[in-house]
Amino acid sequence: MSAAGRLSAPGGRRRPRADLGFLLVGPLAVAWTTSTLFTGYGALAELAGAVLAAAAVVLAVAARTRRLDLLAVASVAGFAGYALVTLFGPLSTHGPFGVRAFTVALRSGWSALLSTGIPADPEAALLTAPVMLVWLTTAVAVALAVTSRSALPALVPVLAGFAAALALAAVRGGTHLPAAAVLGLSALGFALVRSEQAGPAGPAGADTPRTRGGATAGESPPGRALRGRLLLGLPVVIIAVALGTAAAAVVPTRDPADPRALRQPPVSISQELNPLVEVRGQLTATPARRLGTVRLASSTGQLPVDRVTTAILGDFDGARWRNTNVFVRAGAVPPAGGLAPVDPAVTVRAEITVEALGSPLLPVVGWPTRLTGAALAIDPETGTLLAAGTPANAYRYQLTAAVPAPDRTRLAAALPGSGEGLAEYLTVPTGLPPDLVAVAAAATAAAGTPYEQLTALERFLRDPARFPYDLSGRPGQSYGSLNRMLTSLDPREQRGYAEQHAAAFALLARVRGFPSRIAVGYLLGPDRAGGPGVYEISQTRAHAWPEVYLDGIGWLPFEPTDTTDLARQDQVDAASAEGDGAAPPEPAESEPPLPRVDPIPLLAPPSSGGGGPVRSALLAFLILLILLLVVLPAAIVGEKRRRRWRRRVGGPPAQRIAGAWQEARDRLWDWGVPPDRSRTATEVVEDARALGDPVADVLARLAALMAATMFARPQPALAARAVPDVHAAGVGGGVAAGAGAEVEVEVEVEVAWALVADLRGQLRAGRPITRRSRAALNARPLLGRNARRRRSAVHPDSPPADYAGTSRAGLPGAPSAHGQGGLT
Numbered sequence: 001m002s003a004a005g006r007l008s009a010p011g012g013r014r015r016p017r018a019d020l021g022f023l024l025v026g027p028l029a030v031a032w033t034t035s036t037l038f039t040g041y042g043a044l045a046e047l048a049g050a051v052l053a054a055a056a057v058v059l060a061v062a063a064r065t066r067r068l069d070l071l072a073v074a075s076v077a078g079f080a081g082y083a084l085v086t087l088f089g090p091l092s093t094h095g096p097f098g099v100r101a102f103t104v105a106l107r108s109g110w111s112a113l114l115s116t117g118i119p120a121d122p123e124a125a126l127l128t129a130p131v132m133l134v135w136l137t138t139a140v141a142v143a144l145a146v147t148s149r150s151a152l153p154a155l156v157p158v159l160a161g162f163a164a165a166l167a168l169a170a171v172r173g174g175t176h177l178p179a180a181a182v183l184g185l186s187a188l189g190f191a192l193v194r195s196e197q198a199g200p201a202g203p204a205g206a207d208t209p210r211t212r213g214g215a216t217a218g219e220s221p222p223g224r225a226l227r228g229r230l231l232l233g234l235p236v237v238i239i240a241v242a243l244g245t246a247a248a249a250v251v252p253t254r255d256p257a258d259p260r261a262l263r264q265p266p267v268s269i270s271q272e273l274n275p276l277v278e279v280r281g282q283l284t285a286t287p288a289r290r291l292g293t294v295r296l297a298s299s300t301g302q303l304p305v306d307r308v309t310t311a312i313l314g315d316f317d318g319a320r321w322r323n324t325n326v327f328v329r330a331g332a333v334p335p336a337g338g339l340a341p342v343d344p345a346v347t348v349r350a351e352i353t354v355e356a357l358g359s360p361l362l363p364v365v366g367w368p369t370r371l372t373g374a375a376l377a378i379d380p381e382t383g384t385l386l387a388a389g390t391p392a393n394a395y396r397y398q399l400t401a402a403v404p405a406p407d408r409t410r411l412a413a414a415l416p417g418s419g420e421g422l423a424e425y426l427t428v429p430t431g432l433p434p435d436l437v438a439v440a441a442a443a444t445a446a447a448g449t450p451y452e453q454l455t456a457l458e459r460f461l462r463d464p465a466r467f468p469y470d471l472s473g474r475p476g477q478s479y480g481s482l483n484r485m486l487t488s489l490d491p492r493e494q495r496g497y498a499e500q501h502a503a504a505f506a507l508l509a510r511v512r513g514f515p516s517r518i519a520v521g522y523l524l525g526p527d528r529a530g531g532p533g534v535y536e537i538s539q540t541r542a543h544a545w546p547e548v549y550l551d552g553i554g555w556l557p558f559e560p561t562d563t564t565d566l567a568r569q570d571q572v573d574a575a576s577a578e579g580d581g582a583a584p585p586e587p588a589e590s591e592p593p594l595p596r597v598d599p600i601p602l603l604a605p606p607s608s609g610g611g612g613p614v615r616s617a618l619l620a621f622l623i624l625l626i627l628l629l630v631v632l633p634a635a636i637v638g639e640k641r642r643r644r645w646r647r648r649v650g651g652p653p654a655q656r657i658a659g660a661w662q663e664a665r666d667r668l669w670d671w672g673v674p675p676d677r678s679r680t681a682t683e684v685v686e687d688a689r690a691l692g693d694p695v696a697d698v699l700a701r702l703a704a705l706m707a708a709t710m711f712a713r714p715q716p717a718l719a720a721r722a723v724p725d726v727h728a729a730g731v732g733g734g735v736a737a738g739a740g741a742e743v744e745v746e747v748e749v750e751v752a753w754a755l756v757a758d759l760r761g762q763l764r765a766g767r768p769i770t771r772r773s774r775a776a777l778n779a780r781p782l783l784g785r786n787a788r789r790r791r792s793a794v795h796p797d798s799p800p801a802d803y804a805g806t807s808r809a810g811l812p813g814a815p816s817a818h819g820q821g822g823l824t
Contacts, residue, residue, distance in 0.1 A: 019193040025186035026158035027051040027138040033165040033179045034130045039333045043122040050131045054138035062146045075139035087124040121331035137161030151191040275311035275520040282542035291537040292354040299347040308363035312382035314517035318429040319478045327377040335380040340367045341554035345402040354395040360387040366401035373397030404554045411451045416514045417549035425515035433483045440508040461560035469562045470495040477503040498544040501561040505546040515549040653745040660752040666781035694762045702755040
């Protein structure tokens with residue numbers, strides 16, 4: 001392409017724009033907020049990369065055309081390419097061509113994201129929708145920024161994207177004020193810089209005549225004006241954002257709306273399935289089945305539990321207890337529920353194998369904090385697990401959980417839990433029989449502290465003389481069933497089993513102001529063949545028990561059922577029941593029971609060495625390799641671009657034309673023609689003929705232009721200093737002539753740099769990509785230049801030192817008499 005063609009290209013060639021730098025910080029804040037939906041920092045890298053890639057695609061196309069339809073097409077194609085390479089590329093599990101998986105993710109990505117537990121694993125199918133959000137936010141914002149002079153249109157998509165990210169991340173909890181502050185700085189900084197760039201000029205992209213330094217006629221140089229505006233405006237922007245952030249931190253807020261509430265869960269449990277009713281059926285099953293095993297280890301070497309949970313029932317309508325919560329697909333890090341155990345808690349690791357289970361509900365210990373193994377779904381409010389997508393038989397999974405471990409002092413000082421999150425567990429439906437209020441008051445009358453009231457209620461219901469355990473008792477969990485058992489004088493009505501005892505305790509606890517619920521699961525029995533820490537899950541130990549939430553502790557189980565005589569208990573079961581955490585049946589017990597602490601294997605602390613010295617050395621080598629293969633090439637290319645921009649915009653016209661020659665010499669060095677200060681410009685042109693006549697011809701034109709500009713006329717700035725006060729001398733015509741000369745020299749500057757662009761194109765034309773890559777990554781022109789640049793730092797209106805004292809001799813078009821002294 002000719003120099004004239006390059007000058008007339010759409011939008012021309014411009015210096016890097018500070019306003020786009022401020023603008024891109026906004027989409028990065030959107031990426032930061034969206035990354036909180038996922039575990040680790042892998043998602044943040046993908047999302048931040050989408051911001052940079054989207055901006056690069058739009059800016060590359062905008063350099064050729066400003067048509068929004070073409071920018072939109074390029075952006076969509078860029079997103080598809082980015083997703084296929086980074087999310088579904090050859091290194092992923094989708095194979096070398098992940099087009100089909102990408103299409104499925106586009107169709108169902110949002111649905112999957114709204115039905116997965118947060119934080120989720122950064123899987124490609126879940127990342128597709130957030131990457132699309134960040135990409136579109138960036139692409140639309142940059143496209144509007146380069147096609148409009150106003151700041152508002154470009155900020156609208158950024159603010160919309162941030163609002164969408166906040167809505168998606170609402171379920172994660174916590175504060176997003178830091179990201180909002182970054183967004184505020186980005187928006188105000190962009191508006192500040194854009195107001196300077198807009199000025200009184202014409203439509204976006206229009207070129208205006210520029211004087212020395214790049215300013216339009218009658219204006220100060222743009223770099224100086226921008227620095228002044230930032231110096232004065234940025235402190236105001238920072239103070240405004242700081243005040244806004246501080247105000248937002250203290251203003252009362254309420255829980256944000258969660259879009260997941262509008263999405264029906266893909267993993268659900270039949271409402272007809274009542275785990276509490278199933279307890280009796282399992283205890284009477286013939287023959288009783290072994291359901292699986294659980295291998296346990298803890299951070300203390302002691303086990304603070306004697307049971308596993310399969311279901312939590314907290315919704316009571318007066319007729320039955322049930323769970324209406326939503327199950328979502330669980331990643332490696334389950335959602336952190338607001339009712340999780342409070343520190344200090346014992347960390348328990350469980351390896352669970354379910355050999356045969358007739359229900360999709362899976363055993364869990366405590367509150368899961370990490371999950372691996374089979375596909376699972378989780379109830380974020382209770383921490384219970386569900387088999388996701390496949391039968392529960394032969395399920396194997398591992399979990400790390402937190403289990404409350406209060407001592408006697410904390411139990412004695414504990415208070416009932418309160419707050420909006422516990423409202424459901426405090427609800428007593430209408431129709432409560434008055435006799436049950438009297439029973440609750442009588443059972444806890446002699447107790448002092450809240451915990452003593454709970455243990456008194458526990459002993460009251462577990463008393464075999466009052467309420468003997470009997471599987472043949474009348475089933476039921478409603479107001480009528482519980483009232484009949486607790487108040488009837490007929491001994492047959494007082495007989496019951498875990499269903500009635502757990503329901504009675506939970507209801508009476510609510511009557512006394514305690515948040516309560518019912519847990520269903522299995523008591524653990526030793527598996528003698530499995531070794532220490534291995535326990536059996538069997539139908540003969542199906543059970544139900546109540547749990548109460550205490551402030552500063554969490555959900556604590558209680559045992560109002562006499563578990564010493566569960567139905568169909570064999571000799572092993574009877575032996576293992578001794579010391580299993582159930583308090584003795586005697587009502588005279590005065591000491592509150594503490595959690596079970598059977599010895600089990602000690603949980604090994606996490607290794608701080610990342611897998612040993614060999615793995616650490618390998619990781620360091622991989623990081624160094626990434627730096628060499630990715631960061632270093634990017635730094636070389638970026639520094640070359642920076643120097644090229646600096647040479648083009650820095651200093652007076654003569655210095656910028658000289659910079660064009662320096663840039664041409666550096667590019668020749670990239671292609672094998674090293675600089676030599678002893679050679680004249682004519683000799684340099686001849687050296688360049690080794691790269692082809694078109695290269696040498698362009699270089700000769702650049703050298704001739706320099707000769708004509710540097711030596712054929714006086715420098716305008718030097719001529720202006722020769723007449724200090726042209727107005728006082730009344731030389732108006734001289735001023736006009738000087739201004740005309742300046743404009744002419746500015747045109748020559750643009751022509752010189754157009755020739756540099758033409759030279760770069762001629763060097764690349766027809767050469768293989770390997771050779772072009774070697775030239776782009778050649779770092780030799782970047783070395784040894786600092787001293788030369790310092791020697792060139794003379795007065796800004798003086799010619800650079802490289803050209804001082806140089807005549808036209810040795811330049812093309814003016815042969816030297818001596819053959820020496822030409823420009824190098």
